Amino acid sequence: MPKIEVSRRNFFKLSRMKDPGDDKLANLLTLVKGEIDYSLDNELKIELNDTNRPDLWCVEGVARALRCSKNGPENHLSSMSEDHLSIMVDPGIQVIRPYIAGFRATGWKLDQEGLDSLLAVQEKLSESYGKKRSRTAIGFHRAKEIAFPVCYVSAETGELMQPLGYEEKMSLSHILTDTEKGREYAHLLADFTQYPVLTDTNGIIFSFPPILNSNTTGKVCQGDDDLFCDVTGTDWETVQLTATMLACNLEDHGAIITPVDVVYSYDVPSPDREVVTPVLFADCMSVTKDEIKKVLGIDISLETVREVLQRMDYASVEIEGDTLKGTLPPYRRDGIHAVDMIEDIAISLGLESFEPLLPERFTIGHSAPVEELVDAVRTVLIGAGCEEILRPALTSWRKIREITRSPIPPVMIANPMTEEYGAVRNTLLPGLLNVESTSAHASYPHRMFESGEVLISGDDGVCRTEIFLAGLVCGNKADFGDVHSILGSICYSRDLDLSLRSVEDERFISGRCATVIINGKASGVIGEFHPAVLTEWGIARPTSGFEINIDSLKE
Amino acid sequence: MTEERDLHPLEKKLLTYLEKNGKSSDVDIIRESDLPDEGSFRRAAQWLLSRKLIIEESREEEVFVELGPLGKQNLEVGSSPELAMLCAIKSGSNSLQEIQQDTSFDRGHWGSAFGALIKSGLLKKAGDDILFDGKPEGTVFQEVWNQVYIPLSDGTEIRFADLPENVAEVVESRSPRRGKSRAEFVLNEIVTSILGITEEGREALKKAMETVTIGVMTPEILAEGSWKDARFRRYQVDIPPSRIHTGRLHPYRQFLDTVRKRFIGLGFSEMRGSLAENEFWNNDALFMPQFHPARDIHDVYYLEDGSSVPPPSDELEKRVAAVHENGGGTGSRGWGYKFSRKQSLQAILRSQGTSLSARTLGSNPDIPGKYFAIARCFRYDQVDATHLPDFFQVEGIVLGEQINLRYLLGLLKLFAEEIAGASDYKFLPAYFPFTEPSVEMHVKHPRLGWIEVGGAGLFRPEVCLPLGIDVPVIAWGLGLDRMAMLALGLNDIRDLVTPDLTRLRNMKVQPDRLLTGRDRATNAKN
Known part of the structure; x- marks a missing residue:
């Protein structure tokens, strides 16, 4: 879940409210599905649970939600400058990083907090929403240093730019190898022989997305009040929404937004090759009173619904007869179905205003049949003096194959976090031996069992989950007879015929190992563990064990 | 008495x-x-x-002399180094260097014997020569040999108090209280108690x-x-019993058993499914877009190539693919991307029990119906005090014509009271990719304050309709591991699956007292 750190002073200034204290703030944050992660004097860390609302991953977004819930909706990006800037997009860029959006923001004078929040949102959106700059990256520039119109073009790797924070001009390929950001993001351009750049009207490179800005335009600092923002990327939707969200943020601070006409030389996911950014999204959803009632269980007038949606900053809410049509503000694209708007109604009303009801219709509860069988067998085993064990289902190839010498290879994980948990168990015996090997200090004898899920792979690779039952007895005098008796009492209790047929199995001592046959069907294995296996596990006393498929006890 | x-x-x-x-x-x-x-x-x-x-009439403390390691060596050689040195000088040797040629004792012992003899005044130095005018037999070292070594060699006990003063002095000075490993003698204090009726x-x-x-x-x-x-004979009945190790159910399993019984008691039917799933049932059927961050290779365990899980029917897959791409006629816009069948069939370890709910919805469930499953789930986490490689969740669904948000809140309230044993709870708006609206529940723990125990939401139409369900469905889930740790008083989640029998045997189990440590009966009274 995204977390943001904000300055408390800045946050409440933007929210246009006094600090209500953490308890009340926690209540207010339910509006944005947010929780206070920690709270110090002027520091506040907020966790935001809605991964579909990147507009909230910054101080401006959360403050806006609080502001609107009190003061009603704001008209975002409705008074942009009439003049448009333009970006010409070169065909060569299409295969590298095809999309760009941008805008100019004038009249908000950056102070330290403003600068901090600008960098914070840039970082958060590029890293999370932009998937570590692969989908989008953001650049802020001092607009006055840029001679428009701007071109978004592909450039030879040897072209020069003075990267932000460096004294001299460097070639683009050197920027990738010799700067910190270059090394961090070079992999994004690894497949290309030309790199994306922004050039000004004189053809001078002033930005190298998604890596670095130039030192001339990119050195944004306190006191600046005229910014140019570029958003580049590989995913149309992400690029456009990012630019729109940022424009709304800067407008909230008092900046006037000048849009940019982006002129593509190739088709893009838009009706026209000329796109005005920031795009004014206006997703709308319609519901009827009945549909609201069906989901929320309350009778509510559409007029009230309009009011509560306005407090959620909806751009417009219109009522036509039985139907209400709500339009999301431009920075939100998470409304893809009417239920999304219905949830906004519920959140705006507050969940505490809903009276909980209990289902009135009668249903019969029952346990899964196999669980009842397992429970019956567990009871018999407890009576036989066995202690029940519970082990993780993930284990290692080494424990199953090399140490225990189990004959069948387990299903392996393709992307294990560690080898220790790289295999899904297909037998419970290594788990029990593992317990034995770490319990030499516990008073003997040890009688234990586990019933649990294992993953079995068929010859065709199709995996199925089975429930196995395994038992183990260890002690100075423990032998084959002990586990045989335990198995015998299980079968006796379920009126099943148990017989054993001698078999060779590497895990067990030759001549002291058998296939378990229950009602004539091979169902598992029983034996006295081979000294070599015990030595590998570091077990110093004689040990015997059995393992069967619980299904064999069904008849 | x-x-x-x-x-x-x-x-x-x-x-x-x-x-x-x-x-x-x-x-x-x-x-x-x-x-x-x-x-x-x-x-x-x-x-x-x-x-x-009986009474203790008196206590006597007696000190017995025994040979230390050095003394035992001397006994083996047949002489103490002091005595041997005196004899050697008597028979002609006249320098320490010469005497040290004899390896019966090492150089250090010869050296300290020499020091002792000089100190006692028996030897005198004149330049390099050593002078001794007496007989070894008359010296205190001979007496020590006769009165201590010889009797001890045949097992006679020697009381320290019985020794003559000069012998006692030597013995005491050579019986260090510390460093007994290099001592010549050891003084053993033995308390004798005299008892009378x-x-x-x-x-x-x-x-x-x-x-x-x-x-x-x-x-x-x-x-x-x-x-x-x-x-x-009357027994003293109030002595503490000795501890025996009985056969016993696993503490965490007992906790899970209790949870299971409570859900069955509330009219829920148990679902079961496979540890291995394909992405279709784990994610796609739940309308989680294939680019969703929670589906990343760093969040889900993929099974190695060659392993598979049976695919869904072509028809169902088409419906789900359409919902992802354009809403598939559910009233939704969809996610607007090209659905990949290959990714859909990737075999993984299930990351959420919700996959079982999706499968149940897809196989003609009862309407109205209530289902639950206690499912082992797998998440891509480093194992530590708060993360296990696999963990248990209880998840399920409630479906019926009348279902809406208020019944969902009612259900969570029921869980707070009946499963978590809490009387204070609150609901917060939440986000789950497959439900809308979504709610999470926090309950008040007497020690820890508000803690999150689970959540619920109404399945999105994009989930239900392709699976053939046209009534509202509540999807809910509760985390069990944390509740179990609280119930069992554990601080490290790994203890829930410990391989250590002693630790297991020492766990106290009160399966009837879940989250807040109160049982159901007391809770009902509140």
């Missing part, structure tokens, strides 16, 4: 001995009485002393002798009827 309990057979033996022999030392009693061993004597004596049936003791013994007392019941006593003329 004495009437409270009959004499134990051991007590009887000790009293009998003292009655017969009068005041006796513990050493003698242990050696001569019928008591089986020293431990039995000590126990019997302690019991009798506490009941004043009291009047009460005599009476108690007399009484005990007059009646036949039965200790352990035997079949013979029953068969012969000898109990009729006897009395049973």
